[in-house]
Each structure stands twice: as structure tokens, then as C-alpha cells.
Amino acid sequence: MRAVSQQALGGPDVLETVEIPQPTLRQGQVLIRLAATSVNPVDCKLRAGLVGFLGEPPFTLGFDLSGAIAEVADGVTEFRTGDQVFGMVHTRTGTYSEYVTARADNLAPCPAGLDLATAAALPTAALTAWQALELAELRAGERILVHAAAGGVGHLAVQFAKLRGAHVIGTARGVNHEFLRDLGAEELIDYTTTDFTAAISDVDVALDLVGGEYGSRSLRVLSPDGRYITALQSDVGEDPRYALVTGRPSRPDLIVIGKLVEAGQVRVHIDRTMSLGEAAEAHRVSETGRVRGKLVLTPW
Ligand SMILES: NC(=O)c1ccc[n+]([C@@H]2O[C@H](COP(=O)([O-])OP(=O)(O)OC[C@H]3O[C@@H](n4cnc5c(N)ncnc54)[C@H](OP(=O)(O)O)[C@@H]3O)[C@@H](O)[C@H]2O)c1
Structure with a gap:
């Protein structure tokens, strides 16, 4: 599968699309075929090494995701293959990737009235x-x-x-x-x-x-x-x-927020949508500090 990875800390150009094996699941996790992710300023700080909680490269950035469940590990009872979900992960395998592994309890069902790009803009x-x-x-x-x-x-x-x-x-x-x-x-x-x-x-x-x-x-x-x-x-x-405040994954909070957006009580502004193949350019845009609302990334 394709993923955005980096071999070194540095400017946006360290981000490159690579072929890596599809991740395998651990207990309590699900595999999601990514529909969309979004850029958060912390992605740029991690890429550059200004914050270091992902450790040394190589790693794949990205916290936010929406998509369809492709596989479910033992111990997961709340989701089935094909369910559409959105949520937040904090892992070295990230979300700038065709397939993403996530703990099931960090995800929420994507409301029917919420499109997947909007859902991916939300979590963090x-x-x-x-x-x-x-x-x-x-x-x-x-x-x-x-x-x-x-x-x-x-x-x-x-x-x-x-x-x-x-x-x-x-x-x-x-x-x-x-x-x-x-x-x-x-x-x-x-x-x-x-x-x-x-x-x-x-x-x-x-x-x-x-x-x-x-x-x-x-x-x-x-x-x-x-x-x-x-x-x-x-x-x-x-x-x-x-x-x-540190934004932390929370299914109950995502459920409430998703309903508010679905009902039109809260609007999510997407500044622009780019491809994961343009991750370096998306980081340049984010680093201008001028993004209105969110920057969404979709697979290649
Ligand atoms: N602790 C956590 O868990 C956590 C979670 C999320 C985000 N954060 C941090 O919170 C910050 C904001 O995150 P974000 O995702 O909202 O960033 P963002 O979307 O990239 O913010 C961009 C916005 O910042 C505004 N801006 C830039 N400089 C400003 C200034 N001096 N005064 C007022 N507005 C200014 C710009 O508006 P104008 O064009 O009007 O200037 C632009 O719309 C980031 O540093 C991020 O790392 C922390």
C-alpha cells in the first residue's frame, strides 16, 4: 500500500510517498481503508522535529481519519467490515496512508448525513x-x-x-x-x-x-x-x-460533535482538499498560518 513517510526530520520535502506492507492488526484494533485525513499544525512540527513524541523517523504522520472498516481484530465487537467511521489516532503509522490501524475505541460511527471529507476534518x-x-x-x-x-x-x-x-x-x-x-x-x-x-x-x-x-x-x-x-x-x-488542553480521542465526544454537524448546527469549513501525493505542498500551505478552517487530504 502507499503511505507518506519520511527518512529524516526537516522541511516539507522530506515527505515522500512510499510502498510499504499493509499493517497487521493487534487485539482491539481495526483496519480502515482511508477516505480522508486532515493536516494539523502539529504534523508540521513533528515532521520538522520541533516536537518529538513520535520518536525518530521513519514514521508516517497524521492523527485524523475517516474511512470504511476493512478488517476487524479479535476483541472488537462494535464495528463490522464496511462500517464507515471517523476518529483520531496517535501512532507512528499515522493516517497519511491508504490503510490505517486504529484502536476501535478511538473511533465513532460516521453519521449518515456527514460526508467523509468533513468527518476527517473534525477529530483533532x-x-x-x-x-x-x-x-x-x-x-x-x-x-x-x-x-x-x-x-x-x-x-x-x-x-x-x-x-x-x-x-x-x-x-x-x-x-x-x-x-x-x-x-x-x-x-x-x-x-x-x-x-x-x-x-x-x-x-x-x-x-x-x-x-x-x-x-x-x-x-x-x-x-x-x-x-x-x-x-x-x-x-x-x-x-x-x-x-x-490536550485534544484526546473520545468516542462519546465524537458522537455528540458528529450529530451537531449532521444537524447543521455546526459548520466545518474546508479551506481546500489536496491529495496525499501533495502532502509536502499541503504542509507548506499549513505553515503559512493562514488556513481558514481545515486542510483535508485524500488518497493519491
Ligand atoms: N494541545 C493540543 O492538543 C492542540 C490541538 C490542536 C491544535 N493545537 C495547536 O493550536 C494551534 C491552532 O491549531 P489550528 O489547527 O487551529 O491551526 P490552524 O488551523 O493552522 O490555524 C490557522 C489560523 O491561525 C490564525 N492566526 C495565525 N496567527 C494568528 C494570530 N497571531 N492571532 C490570531 N490568529 C492567528 C489564522 O487566521 P488569520 O488568517 O485571521 O490570521 C489562521 O486562520 C496550533 O499551534 C496547534 O498546534 C494544539
């Missing part, structure tokens, strides 16, 4: 956004500030926050403001022209998807019992208001 971004708001215990009527609101995590966080009844403020370039207003954001700050710390205050929850000095600056706009949730390292160290 949506689970991170969803679990961040859970961690923040965001309540109706509260004010939430979402940084990088137009990105994969951000545009879903905006919509999940609206569903919780929050007042949503986002940071994004002006070109993304109409897009975000359509998704429910009430206030938008163009961070290229306006310092958000001078523009807003009394924020109950700041969701930081930028990191660095956005941390200490976000603390300055919080209300006295505000919470600062970050998906990245920032300059905030020990602080009672600080919490780090």
Missing part, C-alpha cells in the same frame, strides 16, 4: 475545541475570547461556545471577520491593526491557540474569576487561572 480540531470548553466550564452568558478564531480549532470553538450560550470575541485578520460573524462571533479584533488588550476586558474565558506572549496578554483582559485555557506553550507559568 473539534475534540480540542470541545474539550477546551469543557475544561473551562464555559457557561451561558459568559464572554469568551478565542485567539486564531479562523483556524481549524478556532472556527469550531466559536460555534461550540455559541451553542453553550456564550458571547464570542475572536482575534483574526479582517479578511476573516465576515466568515466568523456568520459562524456566530459577536466581536472581532483584527490583531494586525489592534492590540486586543486595549480593545476588550472582562473576559471570562480566553482560549489561546497562538501561544507565546498571547498568554500574559490574555491574562490582562480576564475578569477576576476568568480562566485562561491554552493549547500551546505560552509565557504563562504557574497561575491559578491557567490550564493546558
